[in-house]
Amino acid sequence: MRINLDTPVVESREQRLGTIIAWDGKASELSKQSEYARKSCASGCGEKGRRLCEMKGPFTQGSVCSEQMVECQAGHIRDAVLIQHSPIGCGAGQVIYNSIYRNGLAMRNLPVENLRLISTNLKEQDMVFGGVDKLEQSIRDAWERHHPKAIFIATSCATGIIGDDVDGSARKMEGELGIPVIPLHCEGFMSKHWSTGFDATQHGIMRQIVRKNPTKQEDLVNVINLWGTDVFTPMFKELNLRVNFVVDLATVEDLAQMSEAAATVGFCHTLSSYLAAGLEQEFGVPEIKAPQPYGFPGTDAWLRELAKVTHREELAEAYIAREHLRVAPRIAELRVLLKGKKGFVSTGSAYAHGIIAVLRELGVEVDGSLVFHHDPIYDSQDPRQDTLAHLVDNYGDVPSFSVSNRQQYQFYGLLQRVKPDFIIIRHNGLAPLASRLGIPAAPLGDEHHALGYQGIINLGETILEILSHKKFHEDLAAHVTLPYKKWWLDQGDPFLLVKGD
Amino acid sequence: MQGAETVVTEGRTFPPLGPKTNSIQQVRYVCAIGAMHSASAIPWVIPITHCGPGCAEKQFGSLAMCNGFQGGGYGGGAVVPSTNISESEVVFGGENRLRELIRASLKILDAELFVVVTGCIPDLVGDDAGAVVREFQAEGVPVVLAETGGFKGTNFTGHELVTRAIIDQYVGEYAGGRTPGVVNVWSMLPYHNTFWQGDLSEIKRVLEGGGLKVNILFGHESEGVSEWKRIPQAQFNLVLSPWLGLRTAQHLEGKYGQPFLHLPIIPIGADETSSFLRKVVAFAGIDPSLAEEFIKKEERTYYHYLEGFGEFYSEYFWGMPAKFVVVGESAYNLALTRFLINDLGLMPGGQFITENPPEEYREAISREFRTIADDVVTHVAFEEDSYRIHTLIRQSDFGQKPPIILGTTWERDLAKEMRSAVVEVGFPASYEMVLSRTNVGYRGAIALLEKIYTTVVSGTA
Numbered sequence A: 001m002r003i004n005l006d007t008p009v010v011e012s013r014e015q016r017l018g019t020i021i022a023w024d025g026k027a028s029e030l031s032k033q034s035e036y037a038r039k040s041c042a043s044g045c046g047e048k049g050r051r052l053c054e055m056k057g058p059f060t061q062g063s064v065c066s067e068q069m070v071e072c073q074a075g076h077i078r079d080a081v082l083i084q085h086s087p088i089g090c091g092a093g094q095v096i097y098n099s100i101y102r103n104g105l106a107m108r109n110l111p112v113e114n115l116r117l118i119s120t121n122l123k124e125q126d127m128v129f130g131g132v133d134k135l136e137q138s139i140r141d142a143w144e145r146h147h148p149k150a151i152f153i154a155t156s157c158a159t160g161i162i163g164d165d166v167d168g169s170a171r172k173m174e175g176e177l178g179i180p181v182i183p184l185h186c187e188g189f190m191s192k193h194w195s196t197g198f199d200a201t202q203h204g205i206m207r208q209i210v211r212k213n214p215t216k217q218e219d220l221v222n223v224i225n226l227w228g229t230d231v232f233t234p235m236f237k238e239l240n241l242r243v244n245f246v247v248d249l250a251t252v253e254d255l256a257q258m259s260e261a262a263a264t265v266g267f268c269h270t271l272s273s274y275l276a277a278g279l280e281q282e283f284g285v286p287e288i289k290a291p292q293p294y295g296f297p298g299t300d301a302w303l304r305e306l307a308k309v310t311h312r313e314e315l316a317e318a319y320i321a322r323e324h325l326r327v328a329p330r331i332a333e334l335r336v337l338l339k340g341k342k343g344f345v346s347t348g349s350a351y352a353h354g355i356i357a358v359l360r361e362l363g364v365e366v367d368g369s370l371v372f373h374h375d376p377i378y379d380s381q382d383p384r385q386d387t388l389a390h391l392v393d394n395y396g397d398v399p400s401f402s403v404s405n406r407q408q409y410q411f412y413g414l415l416q417r418v419k420p421d422f423i424i425i426r427h428n429g430l431a432p433l434a435s436r437l438g439i440p441a442a443p444l445g446d447e448h449h450a451l452g453y454q455g456i457i458n459l460g461e462t463i464l465e466i467l468s469h470k471k472f473h474e475d476l477a478a479h480v481t482l483p484y485k486k487w488w489l490d491q492g493d494p495f496l497l498v499k500g501d
Numbered sequence B: 001m002q003g004a005e006t007v008v009t010e011g012r013t014f015p016p017l018g019p020k021t022n023s024i025q026q027v028r029y030v031c032a033i034g035a036m037h038s039a040s041a042i043p044w045v046i047p048i049t050h051c052g053p054g055c056a057e058k059q060f061g062s063l064a065m066c067n068g069f070q071g072g073g074y075g076g077g078a079v080v081p082s083t084n085i086s087e088s089e090v091v092f093g094g095e096n097r098l099r100e101l102i103r104a105s106l107k108i109l110d111a112e113l114f115v116v117v118t119g120c121i122p123d124l125v126g127d128d129a130g131a132v133v134r135e136f137q138a139e140g141v142p143v144v145l146a147e148t149g150g151f152k153g154t155n156f157t158g159h160e161l162v163t164r165a166i167i168d169q170y171v172g173e174y175a176g177g178r179t180p181g182v183v184n185v186w187s188m189l190p191y192h193n194t195f196w197q198g199d200l201s202e203i204k205r206v207l208e209g210g211g212l213k214v215n216i217l218f219g220h221e222s223e224g225v226s227e228w229k230r231i232p233q234a235q236f237n238l239v240l241s242p243w244l245g246l247r248t249a250q251h252l253e254g255k256y257g258q259p260f261l262h263l264p265i266i267p268i269g270a271d272e273t274s275s276f277l278r279k280v281v282a283f284a285g286i287d288p289s290l291a292e293e294f295i296k297k298e299e300r301t302y303y304h305y306l307e308g309f310g311e312f313y314s315e316y317f318w319g320m321p322a323k324f325v326v327v328g329e330s331a332y333n334l335a336l337t338r339f340l341i342n343d344l345g346l347m348p349g350g351q352f353i354t355e356n357p358p359e360e361y362r363e364a365i366s367r368e369f370r371t372i373a374d375d376v377v378t379h380v381a382f383e384e385d386s387y388r389i390h391t392l393i394r395q396s397d398f399g400q401k402p403p404i405i406l407g408t409t410w411e412r413d414l415a416k417e418m419r420s421a422v423v424e425v426g427f428p429a430s431y432e433m434v435l436s437r438t439n440v441g442y443r444g445a446i447a448l449l450e451k452i453y454t455t456v457v458s459g460t461a
């Protein structure tokens, strides 16, 4: 299955990868059930008829949409503008992603500023007569106001349904302004999982921004990430490599030069899958086919593969040896301090696999965890990237491993199953419930926090910090009423309704 | 404020402003489905959203989290059920999906009333959500529907749709009498106004101080739906805002023959608050002696603190802003502008009304600003697009010192550029933590002074 850059519309995750959003069982079982994808796809047949068995139920709580992920990717490029072609409601995201953008810039020591998102503000009559005139007006406004290096357009549910010719407008305006004008098709209803929005952004960038005739830079490595602290530059210095952070907080030039890099890595395959595979397929930039850099075996393998591809094996071996020695004493101490503690991870898919590994390195028990979706395979289709199998093979099984797209009503039962001392989160919505049950949460706003060797220490220290918040949460728990009926809370099985009762 | 000149500041050039376009950069209100928060603002009421997968989370993240970190409360935030509409409901219609979700919500969630709100998809594909909700109503289920399709209005107009849905479909008909001295309060927009909880508490406290019994209707001081059921029994409705709530009050007048008092100015400070209370008490026709006693006591406390403030205000060495700019929706904008002009003697440097109020109310709003004081001229502009607002502010002449900006997170960069300060008093206030703080009434005015001048002082050295 190849990535198809010929059409402006990205293929959704569920079409490409067989993504599911509801499942319950053991991690080892999910890993086994996902094997089909590797086998069938490796032989090139792309057997789309076969799918993981997915549960579906009548009750769902608000999720997240692809358009939001476009806001937090294309909307965070520093010298571009993102037009939201939508009624004003989708524009509510400007507030959320502005606060992330500002704090992300601050974390990366870049000048703090508001993001540049413009809503076309469609009204009732536009639903009848179409909104392309307003789209073109907003594109002109974006140009007059900021003279950006590129203009992105996010579609919305409304424009998808009324069938505005966004591609046509984008082509016309690109001709008029002489900069890339890039339509990103991300109607919320088009995919059941928001990660399709990552792919939509990356699709547009590869089609219209990445340089087609690259001059190779042999020491440049693309790092597909979000806003996290720059832990890569010091690490890469040891290997004589330079970092090219994309997509968030990048400039259009950073994006254009991705085709010139020696390799591409990421902190989470969920985010980087499409872009990394596409850069390899279209521009010959190798994607590092390794587990993610979490815990010792993962980080070792990841560094070695990066070194192999960039021909820096000796430097890497020396660095690995030094780092093992450096972090060992504190990790040993942390293992004593965290002995007997139980953790629960609820984050995006591949990222969770990495974080569970780090917890197990720290000796924390992880009997249950939750991922917001599951991709049986990533776009590279390479077994070396099978993060779930890496987790199960190196660290053992997770007995209660659930897929649930941020459904708070199920989270109660999931926590009852394993009664953790703390949870780790990356999206909001679940920690408030845990808090009302007396369980503290560690929000990993800095996605690089647990990465690499130092990440093991970082995460351990953070857990100690949040465990001491327990006093607060227990006090709160004794004084709140949950909005769920007793009947539901008494159910042992959080997936009761999805199985069909 | 013409916006006709080119401005160069800090090395950046801002070309003259052309005519207004459709574009909105840096939103200051959201769509009608944002009024799901008007449902979750009522104790034990939970909204059910029939919309795309991102709509509910966006509205919540924006209005309730990145706006004072207020939190979702009992039935908001990630609790809110959503049909998370996918392609199949777009193609085949979403009525069955909505029916299924309502039924499941009744099983799982503990609410006294569910309020179904719709987003743009069901409106565009022609779902008959009303028919689905009526089926449940026929079974006696406490559920109402407000059609809040995103392109139809703002969260302000959506608020009145939600309010009206509850009145018409849940409170229902009433033929009994009215209880003297009981008032229903319709004022600021829950959640969108970052300080709504503390403000409503203070308004309730003041009215009760005057001897009234208050149905505050939103926030934790409301008794929830039982209070809503008693709306028709109240003597009258009080609309405390320039326009929001007027349609509701007019509707109640038609429906229950209930009179209303419209006071456009939310009171801040002793003068304004005492006169507010006297007006309401006179309208109610109740014995004013209680109110007078309350006013005396409150003013004693107020002026005690104001005296302390006066020492600072008269002899602080390191400079203070003389002018101010307010960027915000009309209710707070008017209240703050009056307080700063009449009580502190500051000079207005531009008042930007940002919530896109319906045309028919705009002249009345402007008039309120024109008549604040005889000796002060205010410039009011109805603007929704922050790029325009910021350009207009850059082009203004503020004399020797930059103005203090009472605005939102969107003004942080502008304030830095102008070497001025911003106090985030409205949506979005992403760098404020707001729980029970208030800016209105007697107590709120003091808190507001503390906030404004802490900001000023802490910026000096």
Ligand code: SF4
Pocket (backbone or CB within 6 Å): A065, A066, A067, A068, A086, A089, A090, A155, A156, A157, A158, A186, A187, A188, A189, B051, B052, B053, B054, B055, B056, B058, B119, B120
């Ligand atoms: S209307 Fe669609 S695109 Fe807009 S926020 Fe809702 S789900 Fe996302």
